[in-house]
Amino acid sequence: MRHMPGAVMLFAAGFGTRMRPLTDDRPKPMIEVAGRPLIDHALALVRETSPDRIVVNLHYKPGLLITHLDGSGVVTVTEEPDILDTGGGLRNALPHLGTAPVLTMNPDAVWTGPNPAQALYDAWDGDRMDALLMCVPLARTIGRSAPGDFSIGAGGHLSRGGDLVYGGMQIISTALLHDIPEQVFSLNRVWDLMLARGRLSGLVHSGRWCDVGHPEGIAAAEAMLEADHG
Numbered sequence: 001m002r003h004m005p006g007a008v009m010l011f012a013a014g015f016g017t018r019m020r021p022l023t024d025d026r027p028k029p030m031i032e033v034a035g036r037p038l039i040d041h042a043l044a045l046v047r048e049t050s051p052d053r054i055v056v057n058l059h060y061k062p063g064l065l066i067t068h069l070d071g072s073g074v075v076t077v078t079e080e081p082d083i084l085d086t087g088g089g090l091r092n093a094l095p096h097l098g099t100a101p102v103l104t105m106n107p108d109a110v111w112t113g114p115n116p117a118q119a120l121y122d123a124w125d126g127d128r129m130d131a132l133l134m135c136v137p138l139a140r141t142i143g144r145s146a147p148g149d150f151s152i153g154a155g156g157h158l159s160r161g162g163d164l165v166y167g168g169m170q171i172i173s174t175a176l177l178h179d180i181p182e183q184v185f186s187l188n189r190v191w192d193l194m195l196a197r198g199r200l201s202g203l204v205h206s207g208r209w210c211d212v213g214h215p216e217g218i219a220a221a222e223a224m225l226e227a228d229h230g
Contacts, residue, residue: 003100003101003126003173004100004101004121004124004126005051005100005101005102005103005121005124005171006051006052006053006098006100006102007051007052007053007054007055007096007097007098007100007102007103008046008049008051008053008054008055008102008103008104008105008117009054009055009056009057009090009093009097009102009103009104009105010029010039010042010043010046010054010055010056010057010104010105010106010107011057011086011089011104011105011106011107012027012028012029012039012056012057012058012065012107013057013058013059013060013079013083013084013089014027014028014059014060014083014108015059015060015083016028016031016060016108016213018213018214019031019108019213019214019215022215023060025061026061026064027058027060027061027062027064027065028107028108028213029042029065029107029108030064030065030068031212031218032218033110033212033218033221033222033225034221034222034225037068038107038108038110038212039056039065039068039069039107041107041110042105042107043072043074045105045111045115045116045117046103046105046117048115048117048118049103049115049117049118049121051103052098053073053075053096053097054073054074054075055074055075055076055077055093055096055097056069056074056075056076056077057076057077057078057079057084057089057092057093058076058077058078058079059078059079059080059083060083062076062078066078075096077092077093077096079092082183082184083184084183084184085184085185085186086104086186086187087177087180087185087186087187087188087189087190088182088183088184088185090102090104090172090174090177090187091174091177091178091180094174094177097174099174101124101126101171101172101173101174102171102172102174103117103120103121103169103170103171104169104170104171104172104187105117105168105169106168106169108168108211108212108213109167109168109209109210109211109212109213110209110210110212110221110224110225111167111205111207111208111209111210112207112208112209112224112225112228112229113205113206113207113208113228114205114206114207116134116167116169116205116207117169119134119203119205120132120134120169120170120171120203121171123203124171126173128155128199128201129171129173129199129200129201130172130173130175130176130194130197130199130200131170131171131172131173131190131191131194131199131200131201132156132170132171132172132201132202132203133150133158133166133167133169133170133191133200133201133202133203134166134167134168134169134170134202134203134205135149135150135152135158135164135165135166135167135202135203135204135205136164136165136167136204136205136208136209137163137164137165137204138163138164138165139163140205140207140208140209141165141208141209141210141211142208142209142210142211142217142220142221142224143210143211143212143213143214143216143217143220143221144165144211147163148161148162148163148164148165149161149162149164149165149166150162150164150166150202151163151164152164152202152204155201156201156202156203157198157200157201157202158195158200158201158202159195160195164202164204165209167205167209172187172190176190176193176194177190179193207228208224208228210224
């Protein structure tokens with residue numbers, strides 16, 4: 001397989017609106033679950049893949065994350081003056097990420113079961129994929145109120161709609177980021193280009209996943225970790 005990922009990007013720039021009032025004085029990735037900030041849960045997963053480098057984008061209350069990550073080897077990129085959304089944020093960080101595909105992760109979720117980052121690396125095939133999204137069956141999600149995002153077909157190809165939830169982790173080729181003219185844009189725009197090319201693929205996680213984007217998700221995630229890992 002060619003074009004293997006070398007870098008990891010963690011999206012940590014958001015305002016954490018759904019997590020208020022807990023995010024009134026801190027960015028969402030600094031919210032603790034089971035005694036550790038969400039950013040540390042995410043870092044533990046991606047570090048098991050031995051990435052060449054890890055980049056974290058910042059915007060809302062960046063100082064707390066900069067201090068927390070100091071000395072960890074993680075590169076921080078602060079988006080100023082405006083937040084750039086996921087697509088714009090990833091493109092903005094490319095000087096630190098290189099040209100190879102990137103593993104990206106939203107740190108506002110907790111996972112159990114096999115390491116989803118390692119599973120993505122093991123399944124990645126740049127010859128036939130532009131992105132590989134880690135998806136979770138709706139029945140194995142906790143705290144997800146909306147319907148699913150995708151269905152998976154022959155060869156792992158994704159289509160919109162279905163009972164698979166995008167878990168916020170993927171490997172993505174960054175070439176198509178340059179086809180979006182706007183500065184601020186979602187990665188959904190890039191996925192649509194990949195869907196049209198038949199090169200958006202999915203992988204189904206065999207464990208469970210909990211959304212920690214709102215205060216109730218903290219206790220739910222801790223209960224899930226206790227039940228699945230003890």
